[in-house]
Amino acid sequence: MKREDIEAVVIQKLAKAAPGTDPGSLDRDEAYRDALDLDSMDFLRFVDALHEALGVDVPEAHYPKILTIRACTAYLEAVLAKR
């Protein structure tokens, strides 16, 4: 899967977790939880949606690695590349 495709999934799932927002307009290095006002439940939904879409189950210990769109995309790309 190409990086831009993974990023598109990330943005799509963020938009679903935060209805009415435009994650695509965020700086890719911006902390999206604050920017989109995602609480713990929203974030869990987002991680769950990534799992559903890409089959990647991000462990809790790795949450700090996915807190920007760029970092999240890179993390998912690395995990998918190992398959």
Next chain:
Amino acid sequence: MGEFRMPSLGADMAAGTLVAWRKQPGDVVHRGDIIAEVETDKGVIEVEVFDEGVVETLLVAVNAKVPVGTPLASIASAGSIAAVPSAPSPVQAPPPAAARVHATPLARTVAKALGVDVTKVHGTGDGGVIVRADVDRAAAEVTSTPRPDRMRQAIAAAMTRSKREIPHFYLAHTVDLGPALTWLSARNEARSVTDRVLPGALFVRAVARAARAVPELNAHWTGESAPPLPYVHVGVAVALRGGGLVAPAIHDTDTLDVDGVMRAMADLVDRARGLKLTATEMGEATITVTSLGDRGVEVNVPVIVPPQVAIVGFGKVVDRPWVVAGVVVPRPVVTISLAADHRVTDGHRAGRFLASVVAFLEDPEKP
């Protein structure tokens, strides 16, 4: 024969608007079935029926606004089902202005959430009925119409009443959450993301157990006293996107394990934000939990929701220096604040309640 009445969906609700009937005359209903949708200042709420039987007569028309307690429908008991007439319902015609608006319940709900006036939406459904797509289109066209902020007004009324009538007092306790978070991490590590549990579920579970242990804080003020209630329905404050909040209840919270509480919380949050809560969930909380940890707030001193007599606020889990076995070490701690009604209880009993919350968080495996 039973009567289905306009329910009270909050301490300051005086009236509600019937926006849709979900059952019709002749339909069999069971306890817990959704019979109608009612619009309040906090959104459109699905309302359950508490009788078994057959809907006999619809007494109030769609779009009618009636006071709390007004009979909305009559329900024939199960034993008299055979005698239910099949005659058309004598529902009064809706007022002329409302009669011109034909919209699906979903379209009305979405319109409410988006601040769209359905009377100005062009319907493209069958027979010109306004459907959700029509509302979405209208919302996109609106650029400067302010969203009606009736929810803010409802919150203002409830909180003003609370601060005017309830002599609040406050207690706080900061607890080492290390053992609880370690326990939770170990559980979550072995689970798929779908089954993970957030610390918030531990907080709610802890309050439910404390409410059972110190029942005088699990009560409704009736005007002269607040007898303890025989069940524990913890209300969970849910912030809504676009502003406002609701605090629907998790029924019999004290009987649920942390997984059950987590599932119930996730469901409530989803439905609260989708404006799909039921009447029972909206009106029956016996004590409330509010958490602002996600917003970085360390100490959350809340206001009691009438007619309840206590509310518990949780702050952000932060690493702080902590003395463990005589040594200062970094520990994740959270500050718990209790606001209680001094007409009902006092510092000693409230302190016991708070100690019970803390005891659970220090040993979450305790049954």
